[in-house]
Amino acid sequence: MSATRLAGVLAFLLAVFVLVPAFIAMTGRWDFYYTLTSVALLSVASAGVWLTFYIGRINIGQGAYALVGGYVSAILVTQAGFSFWATLPLAGLFCAVVAVAIGLPILRLRGVYFAMVTLVLTEVARLTALALPVTNGAKGITSIPLPGELSILGLTIIPDFGTLENPKLAFYLMAAVLMVLTYLVLWRIVNSRLGHLCRSLQQNEELSASIGVNTAMLRVLAYAISSFFGGLAGAIFVAISQSIYPSSFVVTDSVNFILYCFLGGLGYVFGPMLGTLLLYFGWDLLSIAKEYQLLIYSGAMIALMLVLPNGVLSLLDKKGAGK
Amino acid sequence: MTPILQIKGVTKRYGGLTANNDISFDVAPQEILSVIGPNGAGKSTLFKQIAGFVTPTTGEVLFKGNRISGLPPHKVARLGVVRTFQETTIFKSMTVRENVIVSHHLRSKASLLGFFLGTGPARTDEAEFAKSADDIIDFLGLQAIRNETASNLPQGHLRALGMAIGLATHPQVILLDEPFAGMNHDETMRMVALVRRLRDERGLTVLLVEHDMPAVMKISDRIVCINFGEKIAEGTPAEIQANPRVIEAYLGSEDAAIGM
Numbered sequence: 001m002s003a004t005r006l007a008g009v010l011a012f013l014l015a016v017f018v019l020v021p022a023f024i025a026m027t028g029r030w031d032f033y034y035t036l037t038s039v040a041l042l043s044v045a046s047a048g049v050w051l052t053f054y055i056g057r058i059n060i061g062q063g064a065y066a067l068v069g070g071y072v073s074a075i076l077v078t079q080a081g082f083s084f085w086a087t088l089p090l091a092g093l094f095c096a097v098v099a100v101a102i103g104l105p106i107l108r109l110r111g112v113y114f115a116m117v118t119l120v121l122t123e124v125a126r127l128t129a130l131a132l133p134v135t136n137g138a139k140g141i142t143s144i145p146l147p148g149e150l151s152i153l154g155l156t157i158i159p160d161f162g163t164l165e166n167p168k169l170a171f172y173l174m175a176a177v178l179m180v181l182t183y184l185v186l187w188r189i190v191n192s193r194l195g196h197l198c199r200s201l202q203q204n205e206e207l208s209a210s211i212g213v214n215t216a217m218l219r220v221l222a223y224a225i226s227s228f229f230g231g232l233a234g235a236i237f238v239a240i241s242q243s244i245y246p247s248s249f250v251v252t253d254s255v256n257f258i259l260y261c262f263l264g265g266l267g268y269v270f271g272p273m274l275g276t277l278l279l280y281f282g283w284d285l286l287s288i289a290k291e292y293q294l295l296i297y298s299g300a301m302i303a304l305m306l307v308l309p310n311g312v313l314s315l316l317d318k319k320g321a322g323k
Numbered sequence: 324m325t326p327i328l329q330i331k332g333v334t335k336r337y338g339g340l341t342a343n344n345d346i347s348f349d350v351a352p353q354e355i356l357s358v359i360g361p362n363g364a365g366k367s368t369l370f371k372q373i374a375g376f377v378t379p380t381t382g383e384v385l386f387k388g389n390r391i392s393g394l395p396p397h398k399v400a401r402l403g404v405v406r407t408f409q410e411t412t413i414f415k416s417m418t419v420r421e422n423v424i425v426s427h428h429l430r431s432k433a434s435l436l437g438f439f440l441g442t443g444p445a446r447t448d449e450a451e452f453a454k455s456a457d458d459i460i461d462f463l464g465l466q467a468i469r470n471e472t473a474s475n476l477p478q479g480h481l482r483a484l485g486m487a488i489g490l491a492t493h494p495q496v497i498l499l500d501e502p503f504a505g506m507n508h509d510e511t512m513r514m515v516a517l518v519r520r521l522r523d524e525r526g527l528t529v530l531l532v533e534h535d536m537p538a539v540m541k542i543s544d545r546i547v548c549i550n551f552g553e554k555i556a557e558g559t560p561a562e563i564q565a566n567p568r569v570i571e572a573y574l575g576s577e578d579a580a581i582g583m
Contacts, residue, residue, distance in 0.1 A: 193438035193449070196425045203414040210374060210407075211492050212400040212429035221435070 016176050021169060033168040037240065039280045040175035044182045045233040046260040046272035048226035051186065053266050054195070055222045056202035057107065061118030062230045063254035064125035065095045069231025070238035070248060074141040075134060084147035085158070088235050095231030096224040103223040107216070110205075122254045129246035140245035147174075147239055171240050178236065179273070182229055187269050189225070198222055263304060265311020274312060325388075327352040327528050328373070328404070328496055332382035333392070335368050342368040343552040345382065350496070353522055355529045357539045359563075360549035361572060366532045369549070370498050373530070374406035375399035386496070401429055403495035407485045407502070415474040419465055419484055422473055423456040426491035430455075459487050462524075463517065479510045486517070490525070497521065499531040503538045511535060515542050540564065548572065 024032050045062050052059035069091035076082040076090060106117045129135045146161035158174075161167045189195050197218055200208045209215045238244045256279070257272075264275025282300070286293045308314055326349035335342040343365030350356050358366050371377040373384050375396040384392040391399050396406075414422050430452070431438075433445035460469050463483045468476065473484060482502055489497050502518065503511045515538055521527045533539050539546065540560040548556040548563060550572040556563055563569055 188439055188441075192441065193425075193428075193431065193445070194435050196421070197428060197435075199417065200414050200425050203416060204412060206376070206396075207412045207414065207488070209376075209396040210400055210405060211426040211488060212397045212405075214395075214397050 013180070016180070017173070021172075030168060033172045034240075035280065035284065037168075037172045037175045038237075039277050040172070040179040041233045041236055042257070042260065042280065043273040043276040044175075044179055045230045046257045046276050047182050047186050048229035049257040050261045050266070050269075050272045051189070051198075051222055051226045051229075053261055054190070054202060055198045055219055056205070057110070057219070057223075058112075058115040058258070059118050059223075059226065060115050060251075060254045060258055061121035062226070062257045063122040063249040063251065064118075065099065065227040065230030066234030066237065066253065067122075067125045067129060067244075067246075067249040068098060069095050069234030070244045071129060071135055071141070071234075072231070073235035074144050074238050074244045077144055078141055079134075083150070084145075084239055085150040088232060091235035092228040092231040095227040095234075099224045099227035100220055103220045104216075107219040107223060119251065119254065122249070122251045126246045126250060135246070138246060140243060140248075142243040144238065144242045144244070146242065171236075175236060178232060182232075183270060183273060185225075190269050259301065263301070263312060265313035267310055268313040271311050271313050278312065325352075326350055327387060328530070329385040329388075330369075330373070330382075331385065333369065333372055333379045333384060334381045335365075335372060335377060336380045341552050343372075343549065346549065346552075346554045347382075348547050348554065348557055350528060350530060353526060353528055354544045355518065355522055355531070355542055357543040357546045358530065358532045358549060359534075359536070359539055359546055364549045365552040366549055367500065370406060370500055370530075370532055373399075374404060374498055376406070400492055400494070403493075404498070405489050405492045405494035405496070406498040407489045407500060413473045413481060413484050413488065416472060418470050418472055419476070419487075420456055420460065420469045422484060423459055423487045423491050424452050426488040427452040427455060429492045456491065459490050462490075462520075463487050478505050479513075482506070482514060483517070486521075490521075494527065496528045496530065499529060499533075501533055502531060503533055503535040506535075511538050514538075518542055 020032075020036065024030065045066055048065070049059050049062045072091040072094045073084065073087040076087040077084055082090075102121070106114060109117060130137055135141070146167060147158070148162070149156055149160040150158040159170075161170055164170050189198075197208070197213055200211070200213065201215055201218060205215055234249065237248070241248075260275035260279055261272045262275065263279055264271030264273065283293075283297060286297050289296050304312070310317075328350040330346060330348050330350075333346045334344050346365075346369060348356075358369060360366050368377060372379050372392060375391065375394050375398065378393050382392070383390050386399075386402055386404055389402075391402060391404060394402075399405075414425065417425065431445075431448045433442060433448050437445040438448075457469075460466060463486060465480065465483055465487065468480060473481070476484065486497075486499070486502070489499075499518065503514055506514060518529055518531070519542065522529055531539075531542075543560055545557065545559055546563045547554060548566070548569045550568075555568045555572060556566045558566070
């Protein structure tokens with residue numbers, strides 16, 4: 001790793017874990033924690049969407065996996081007495097398994113056909129949550145306890161959130177840690193052979209198969225990892241809001257994940273993270289425009305896609321050779 | 324000599340349409356064999372059947388005596404039968420070197436998880452792939468453009484890159500789909516020499532589908548001619564040029580079409 005890159009990573013970690021909490025403590029804007037926690041979690045889900053883009057598929061179904069992950073965590077905590085910390089990986093794994101089952105048939109589709117099926121998935125997830133007894137229908141699951149203590153061999157690693165003076169900070173730190181880990185995994189995937197093979201898949205599936213890549217397996221693997229991220233993010237969202245309803249994640253959310261990826265840049269690992277931050281804050285800032293909020297927001301999106309079709313991060317490339 | 328590849332009564336029907344019908348021939352090890360025929364004769368379908376992209380309706384393809392028809396493409400490739408494509412098929416937004424390195428996939432010993440974690444075997448693999456990719460790039464004379472993005476390359480280089488991708492899998496049999504299409508005379512002659520070297524220096528068996536008759540006549544040990552999905556002739560270039568059924572199949576096109 002080059003010195004500048006290392007410095008960049010350290011600066012980023014410093015900003016996330018030291019500067020942001022310090023800034024908030026100074027200004028007393030505790031509500032920022034909620035916003036930033038949301039950004040971190042949404043960027044985790046977007047990371048998954050980005051990975052499906054990386055194998056050449058437009059995934060408008062991440063909301064479904066966030067919803068499934070949320071419900072898995074909520075049900076295990078409230079009905080089976082699991083610790084939240086145990087349900088977190090389980091929610092991710094459950095989503096990955098579901099993704100394998102769904103992905104096997106639908107990942108054969110390409111382009112707009114795959115996109116359409118995934119779009120429907122979010123709606124299917126919502127209707128399923130409405131219909132199943134275990135999810136408690138439209139009333140949803142409420143009064144979910146805050147995450148309890150996590151201890152290994154009697155050593156407390158994470159204290160009980162209920163006893164904390166400031167659970168907002170705790171949630172923020174948890175989301176930030178998860179985000180950092182997610183992007184670490186994503187970065188590693190992209191820069192290892194696994195990522196190179198995903199790129200080969202994105203550019204030419206037939207050629208990829210003829211050089212010996214098991215394309216069906218690789219597609220499903222990428223989709224499962226993607227959905228794993230979606231499930232994790234969903235589970236934490238539920239822990240924060242202490243409730244989940246069939247409408248907690250809807251088609252709009254699925255579409256937003258895609259927009260975050262587009263805006264940040266599909267060619268850049270950290271694109272979805274930046275895209276989430278910009279769009280989420282951008283939307284909030286535009287609330288001063290009242291009824292024109294959506295108009296300005298959509299106009300700005302269209303303009304950005306025209307001017308920077310490769311995402312905001314492509315600005316960094318312009319300095320060099322450019323395309 | 325026992326044949327390396329046997330095509331036995333291969334037939335493909337799409338509903339009422341028969342793409343090819345009962346085609347049989349053998350390919351000897353280290354032979355350069357061309358499949359010719361007018362447009363729509365079923366040549367590309369035949370290649371797809373051999374490489375596993377299309378399963379024959381009836382008949383079978385044997386590689387060293389084992390059936391490969393019906394296997395998925397990646398398994399056929401793993402056994403050593405690799406197809407390059409009619410169109411200039413490459414990974415467009417990768418550089419030449421990245422294209423060749425990624426195509427070494429078949430030879431990786433480490434698992435995908437190993438690559439993710441960066442384990443010892445994975446590093447060894449990566450180092451070997453890089454070295455082998457450089458060898459192939461040197462072999463094909465692509466040194467000057469190794470770091471060029473593939474989408475910026477001219478036709479001739481794209482063909483060579485397609486071949487480099489094929490070679491990276493270390494095939495025993497390579498199927499070249501119209502390797503000379505869209506090339507001028509000089510480029511074609513260079514490519515002919517290159518295909519010969521594949522056989523002479525790398526010990527490959529080469530199957531090619533091609534329309535450029537002078538090149539086919541020059542390069543082939545044997546030729547199989549297909550028309551309307553049926554094999555109408557098989558033999559040396561001289562035999563094929565003298566075969567009345569082949570001449571009939573090409574009637575209406577210029578005499579030069581079969582190199583006479």
